[in-house]
Amino acid sequence: MGFFKLGSMTMGSLFKEPSTLRYPFETKEPPAGLKGRIVNDKDSCILCGACMRACTTGAIAVDRKGRTWSINPYRCVQCGYCITVCPKKCLSMNPHYSEAAREKKIRIVNVPEHPKPARAKADAAKGVDAGAKAGEEAAAAKAGQKATAVKDAEGAETNGAAGKDAAEN
């Protein structure tokens, strides 16, 4: 039996740093490995559709004819299963807390046509990094890729007719 058993803890809390953040003035740094939105490295994607078939919620759509890969962020539950099935390992998660969005939009990625495998190997030998956007443009021009690739080389994932959307999930 006793009284005021929580006293020391409560008193101690008076002199400690607060446990909460003053959101939105302070925000938390997302830890490495946090689940976040699915990003497709469009330069490696071969539009095979494995991710679309694997996705539990049907969030991904792959259009081979139109050369687009799209994801509905409102259906994606960030389970990461698509990442594990992708044969080219081009999907990844961007550690990131979702901001609020104003509209429901489907994120569409235009996938450029890829040079023939032999050519791609030669590019790799030259040390062209798929992620380095500046080098990529030059490589694309060298490899004689179609204009779509050059257009997409800024790394922008075009968002339907509405253009880029920073607030997308």
Add this chain to the structure above:
Amino acid sequence: MGKQTIIPFGPQHPVLPEPIHLDLVVEDETVIEAVPQIGFIHRGLERLVQTKDYNQFVYVAERICGICAFGHSMGYAETVENLMGVEVPTRAQYLRVIWHEMSRVHSHTLWLGLAADAFGFESLFMHAWRLREKILDVFERTTGGRVIFSVVKVGGVTRDLDDQQIDYMKSVFADFRAEYTKLIRAFLDDSSVKNRTVGVGTISRADAVNLGMVGPFLRASGEPYDVRMLGSNGYGELEHFEPITDDQGDCYARIRVRCEEVLQALDIIDEMLAKLPAGDIAVKVKGAPKAGSEACNLVEQPRGECYYYAKGNGTKYLDRMRMRTPTSQNLAGMAATLKGCDVADVNMIVLTIDPCISCTER
């Protein structure tokens, strides 16, 4: 002798984190009978097993419940592994145990906070939830999610722990333990808590067993039954395991059992982290469960024993997946415990069985 009246309790009620409805038949201030009614949040998840293949269903299984998310994905994956005869690497089994015990810690501290809130001890509620946040942070750093983790797959787990993460976990758990030990003094020794819980909602051991109760509700009545003591899967690697029991069977006993189970879970995590073996974290699973094959599995969820059953049909889609959740086992016990109690104690009693209606209704 007063007149009998029916007081509806729930599905929306300040002490209820999830919707359950009780018709309380009261006479004066005493509950004569309690008739539970569920079915407010049925989502038909079991049926989904026929449209999602056995790998995809892991992600459905873990959404059965937010608090025992890890337990359900593990329980389901183990059932399918039994069905297909898959041997999971030891490291993956250890990791599963670690994350499952962390879920128990976060579930019990969440519950302790809710219990404190139910008996009106707001600062205790805040402290319990503040501590729980530390566990959620560990989850976030090790699995990438705070509540839904998606780290289990059929054949193992999808993420590994590196040395840095293990050190980080050890230091957080050491801090957590120190603060938690202080926190439970308020639950176990404070007279205001005892006044509200000792001798309230008592159920005898014989009744608890006859009504098929499970989990801390059963153990608080003195029956030493816990699935972990069967030593299946990763739990077989533990040096020693003894269920925590209490023989009083009242609300206080249920609080005490849960308070101590958190410490026990922390011990298990420490032991598992200390002897985590090297090796693979998953094996490749190919093929599909054979037609007509059946498997079952038991998992000790934070709320008690959960039973899983799966039946294959030769395709990647299972024929049947069934879960019997701890709360559905405990509802009969809850109705029995409520008989004869004061109306003012109903919320404490309902809360001390820790009902998880999302699991129950799936």
